[in-house]
Amino acid sequence: MTQTVTPTEQKPRNRTREKLFDWKLLIGVVAVGLLLVVSLFTGVYDIFNGDFGLEMFAITRIPRTIALVLAGAAMAMCGLVMQLLTQNRFVEPTTTGTTEWAGLGLLLMLILVPNASLMTKMVAAIIASFVGTMIFFLFLRRVQLTSSLIVPIVGIMIGAVVGSVSTYLALVTNKLQNLGVWFAGSFTSVLRGQYEALWIVAFVAVAVFIAADRFTVAGLGEDIATNVGLNYNQVILLGTGLIAVATGVVTVVVGNLPFLGLIVPNVVSMIRGDDLRSNLPWVCLLGIAIVTVCDLIGRTIIMPFEVPVSLILGVVGAVVFIALLLRSRRNA
Numbered sequence: 001m002t003q004t005v006t007p008t009e010q011k012p013r014n015r016t017r018e019k020l021f022d023w024k025l026l027i028g029v030v031a032v033g034l035l036l037v038v039s040l041f042t043g044v045y046d047i048f049n050g051d052f053g054l055e056m057f058a059i060t061r062i063p064r065t066i067a068l069v070l071a072g073a074a075m076a077m078c079g080l081v082m083q084l085l086t087q088n089r090f091v092e093p094t095t096t097g098t099t100e101w102a103g104l105g106l107l108l109m110l111i112l113v114p115n116a117s118l119m120t121k122m123v124a125a126i127i128a129s130f131v132g133t134m135i136f137f138l139f140l141r142r143v144q145l146t147s148s149l150i151v152p153i154v155g156i157m158i159g160a161v162v163g164s165v166s167t168y169l170a171l172v173t174n175k176l177q178n179l180g181v182w183f184a185g186s187f188t189s190v191l192r193g194q195y196e197a198l199w200i201v202a203f204v205a206v207a208v209f210i211a212a213d214r215f216t217v218a219g220l221g222e223d224i225a226t227n228v229g230l231n232y233n234q235v236i237l238l239g240t241g242l243i244a245v246a247t248g249v250v251t252v253v254v255g256n257l258p259f260l261g262l263i264v265p266n267v268v269s270m271i272r273g274d275d276l277r278s279n280l281p282w283v284c285l286l287g288i289a290i291v292t293v294c295d296l297i298g299r300t301i302i303m304p305f306e307v308p309v310s311l312i313l314g315v316v317g318a319v320v321f322i323a324l325l326l327r328s329r330r331n332a
Contacts, residue, residue, distance in 0.1 A: 028285045035292045039065045042296055044304040059192045067190045067198055068292050071254045074201035074246040076287025077208055077280065079261020080268075082133075084219035084276055085239045086140060089269075090152040090324065092261030093129075093247045097159030099258075101132025102244075102251040103183055104166045111173050118252065122197060126248030132162065133240045149325060185255035185310025187295055198253050204246045205284065212277035215239055219276075256310050259317020260287060266324055290316075 040061050041047070047057045079092035093099045105128025109121045116124075136155055170179040208215070218225045218235040225232045250257065264286045268279050291309065294316070298307040 025281055025285075028282065032285050032289050032292070035289055035296075036065050036069065039068060039292055039296060042299055060190075063192045063195045064187050064190045067187055067195045067254060068295055069288050070198040070201050071187075071250045071257060072260065072288040072291030073205060073284035074198075074250050074287075075257050075260040076264035076283045076290075077205055077261075078243045078246050080265040080276065080279065080283050081208060081215055081239050082243055082261065083265050084215050085236060086137070086151065087219060087221065088151045089266055090149065090262065090321070091155060092259070092265075093243065094159070094256065094258045094260075095152040095262060095321075096133065096136045096155035097162055098129050098133045098136070098243065098247050099251060099256050100159040100162040100166065102126070102129035102248045103179065103256075104128050104132075104162055104169075105248070106182060106252060107166050107170055107175060107179055110175055110178055111169065118194070118197060122249055122252045125252050126244050129248045129251070130241060130244035132158075133244055137236060137240060182251070183256045183310075184308045185257050185313070186298075186306065186308040187254060188306050188308075190254070195253055197249055200249050201246045204242050205280075207242055209277065209280055211235070211238060212280060216276045255308075257291065258310055258314045259321060260290065260313060262324075263317055263320045264290065266320070 040057075043061065045056050045060075047054070047061065075093065078098075082091050082093065082096065082098075083089050102125040105124040105126075106121055108128070109116050109124035113120065136158060139154065139158075140151065166179060167176070170176040214230060214235050217228060217230050218232055218239070222232045225235070264283050265279075268282045268286060272279055272282060291313070294312040295309045297312055298309050301307055
């Protein structure tokens with residue numbers, strides 16, 4: 001039996017397709033592509049006149065640029081999902097303690113199994129970040145907070161406690177320098193053969209896009225989600241798992257990228273609204289663009305030395321965070 005589709009039934013589908021893929025998105029892709037080309041040809045070593053220019057280009061520049069794409073998109077995407085599930089615009093992995101928990105898992109692995117492989121360290125970081133994020137979500141469900149501004153403060157406090165425990169353990173076990181290197185948030189050490197694990201976050205992005213509608217409904221609250229037949233707890237568990245995987249992988253390979261998941265989703269939602277599926281490509285693009293620009297600044301500002309990208313992101317993110325707080329108070 002064939003089913004005829006009326007023009008009125010086709011119209012919403014066409015609108016959705018135009019909203020997802022339009023000429024503005026194409027311009028954004030081209031602009032980010034140009035930034036990545038600049039990243040490929042920016043550095044101290046002269047790849048055109050050097051003796052091993054082609055080798056250096058393949059070993060360092062290409063892996064670094066790919067890492068910028070994957071890490072930037074992953075952390076921006078994590079912020080978007082986390083803000084949707086918590087119904088709070090001020091949360092992201094670095095304001096909920098998720099990154100600090102990932103660092104604690106990584107440190108425990110360095111202490112207990114010093115010769116562990118990169119994948120083993122990554123698994124430990126993912127498990128720890130999952131546990132920490134679940135603790136944060138459970139806290140939000142059991143404690144009634146009178147203001148949305150309290151939520152990131154609670155997350156930052158939890159992260160500070162976890163970070164203090166990590167610092168103490170690192171000091172006692174003489175791993176403080178290792179901890180500092182891991183949390184530097186820099187792409188300097190990204191080389192061929194050491195960044196490939198970041199491709200895992202590409203699969204996470206695909207999973208988020210597939211489950212986007214469920215996350216959007218869950219973001220309306222537990223009562224509404226349950227009334228429309230959605231398993232709310234299952235969606236929260238899925239979202240937490242995806243956030244933990246992406247945060248754990250990025251933390252192990254690159255380090256801490258503060259406030260990226262806070263800046264990007266808020267900027268995109270102010271312009272385009274709160275639909276996760278249609279915003280996801282823009283969030284990934286803007287996350288890549290911000291990380292790339294900050295990395296280019298870090299590479300050139302005191303050349304031939306480099307400033308960690310986390311330092312520049314921290315300054316920019318702190319300013320945006322304060323601006324969002326002030327904007328929220330004015331709208332209250």
